[in-house]
Amino acid sequence: MFQQTVDILVLGLLAATALAVVRMRTLIGAAMLMGIYSFLSASWMLILDAPDVAFTEAAVGAGVSTIFVLATLSITTIRAKRQTKFQFAPLAVVVLTGAVLIYGTLDMPHFGDPEAPVHRVGNRYIKRVPEEFKIPNAVTAVLGSYRGFDTFGETTVVLTAGLGVLCLLRKRREDEPKVVTE
């Protein structure tokens, strides 16, 4: 009973925050609400017994992304433009994408289904990790060793993304104010 109440409370707050973000005109306020949304997501991940993901969500979503968005606002503008006339095309794109995503979930196994592929592989990992690694955290062993190539790829993606941002945004030398010397 208590568990269900917490579930409903967190998910309800998530939905409420999402609606508030959409209605917010002041972009700084919207950025703050996005941070709150991330914190609620982190709580939700903790409820789902995924402390690793909760960590990441709290640090990336609530912390770093909020700062990045605020820094972006400091370069651009802090108020959203008022939309005057109704536009059909964006709504159609959003509805269509949403419908395709929901259609995609129909093929996924049910939540907690013991026959789901992830649970079959997962059980094998849980059996093998104590023998092969002698460490209690199977997640680290899976990410680092069994899925070491994926993690290598992800690290490279992080570097590439960072390089992309630097190429686009970093101040070039000629942008800097020149010091006048006699």
Next chain:
Amino acid sequence: MREVKILRVVSAKTLLPFILLFALYVQFHGDFGPGGGFQAGVIFGAGLILHALVFGLNESRRVIPEWVIESAAAVGVLIYGGVGVVAMLKGGKFLEYGVLDAHDRVHGQHTGLILIELGVGVTVSAVMLAIYGALAGRGRLST
């Protein structure tokens, strides 16, 4: 924000050491508790971004120069890939950590995991700092 003394003392001077220490804990305790390189890197990066927010980008760049950040981002990936290459030189496959220790495969696995997690952490924290620097360097946060 440098004029606001309470922010400077409470958030940066008091909290910052603990944030960085917690990041190191998450980094090196990842085998036993939740966490690992990615989480630790993000927490470490967030801590340094907090420092930059409170004391200004120039002060932050004085502590950690730009070339250090940009090299660190690449060095992290190099550490990760390097572990794989060393495993190959020792007669194993790419990223096969078991061969890293000649006597005990389990020790080899531990060594490999700690090193690659370190690589991930270094890259992630450096990229976070670099992106913040690129964004803040252009806007009103730069002073």
